[in-house]
Amino acid sequence: MTQPALSSPSPVDPSVAIAQLASQLRWHRRLLAVFGLVLAAGIIAFAVQESQASGGTARFDELTVQRLTVAGPDGVRRYILSHDMPKVPFAGREWERTVPPGMAGLVMLDPKGNEVGGYAASDSHAMLSLDYRDHPLEAVVLGTGKADDGSQAAQILLKQPPTGPAVDMDAVDRGAKKAAQGSADPNDPDVRELKRHYAMQSVRVALAATPKTAALVLSDAQGRERILLRVDEHDDPAIVVLGPDGKEIARFPEAKK
Structure with a gap:
């Protein structure tokens, strides 16, 4: 049986090829963005489920942060832990303090938010x-x-x-x-x-x-x-x-x- 003849490829306009490639890249970026949102939502949902399953708490073997703030249900800060010394919280403002370089600190605050x-x-x-x-x-x-x-x-x-x-x-x-x-x-x-x-x-x-x-x-x-x-x-x-x-x-x- 004879094979059908293959048609020779037709020449492609470079500007058209570039436009098609750009369109494909934009579509891939949108797909990755949607995938990232879905993944983030899944992680948050998993953390919430784990927290609810453990009675509203979560456990971590190790947590690395540059600054950690503990606040009450009213939003008032009670503890501030930072790799660089926090400013002085008092009377609703934060005041500069003079400390040696490289000083980290833990600040305790009262129910009014004062140090x-x-x-x-x-x-x-x-x-x-x-x-x-x-x-x-x-x-x-x-x-x-x-x-x-x-x-x-x-x-x-x-x-x-x-x-x-x-x-x-x-x-x-x-x-x-x-x-x-x-x-x-x-x-x-x-x-x-x-x-x-x-x-x-x-x-x-x-x-x-x-x-x-x-x-x-x-x-x-x-x-x-x-x-x-x-x-x-x-x-x-x-x-x-x-x-x-x-x-x-x-x-x-x-x-x-």
């Missing part, structure tokens, strides 16, 4: 703090640090409890900007609030240890050191009482001559 403490760590510092309520002020600070020469130290600080009305952080912010611009008029209400805020941050009790010394320092309400209980670098102990001007007024035992 009330937290933990922070970098390659040279670690700090745990508890704050006073309704004031952007630290109450207790426990910290460790490493100096450039590799020596390390630890300290515990108890800070002055706040008095008077709550700090106006908007006024403090304006006062700080005016001070940075060199226009810190002492009679300016914003500057006065800035100074009041700084005055409320004085340390009343400090306990510290270094490789060679240890000390307990008690200060007055103005932050002036008044009583020092210490062991110096020669392992000699002393109790020193200072006057308001910082001058020594008593010591036990008496200083060696």
